Amino acid sequence: MTENIAAGSPAHDAPSPTDAYVGDPAVRAEWDNRYADRQQxxxxxxxxxxxxxVAGLTPGRVLDVGCGEGADAVWxxxxxxxxxALEVSGxxxxxxxxxxxxxxxxxxxxxxxxxxAALPPASFDLVSAQYPALLRTPDAAAERALIAAVAVGGVLLLVHHAGMDTRQPNESGFDPADYVWPSMVTALLGDDWVVEVDEQRARVAPEGGAGAHHTDDLVLRARRLR
Structure with missing residues (x-):
């Protein structure tokens, strides 16, 4: 891992697609291609x-997982x-x-x-993952990374599109068995966590953009007690 990746880079130093990337190059290439196909x-x-x-939380350190084009990070x-803010696509x-x-x-x-990413453990007051495309692995690496990043007293907020986890594999290559869903994270939370929200609700969707057709969210909000 380079110093730039370990420490992050400030807003005035725009990341470059040639920057050191930590992860599977095929995953990066897939997402680079998706973004390159559209200007936004x-x-x-x-x-x-x-x-x-987030409305009732005191601002502190936050990790935005899968930040995309940065709307959540900027807000x-x-x-x-x-x-x-962490992202696979340059x-x-x-x-x-x-x-x-x-x-x-x-x-x-x-x-x-x-x-x-080798993020500092237990160091974020909020870990936010909004509709993340986290690949499932036998060792539950992504789920454990989400959990491990949350500081004591901090909140894990995971939001996904309702119903996606039960869909059948389709011709485009999407198979829900390949991805991490909120229930998988909940199953790994021990007695040092309290689940504050675990529900399906109507989605408050921004107009435009990919995914706007989804109408309901699965929302998991859990707080680390110790």
């Missing part, structure tokens, strides 16, 4: 479940959070850094897959 993939506005669930930074990170620069906010960028 997402709506550019923060996710509704994030806005709702969190504007709200007073010290933001670390194309997305360049856009995210540009949005942060335009908003005049500082964000620490990490170009890595979650399970490979």
């Amino acid at each position: 993939l997402w709506s550019g506005r923060p996710n509704g479940a994030l806005v709702a669930e 969190l930074a504007r709200s007073g959070w010290d933001v670390t 194309v997305a990170l360049e856009r995210a850094a540009g949005h942060a620069r335009d908003a005049d906010v500082a964000v620490h960028w990490v170009h890595a897959a979650l399970a490979d």
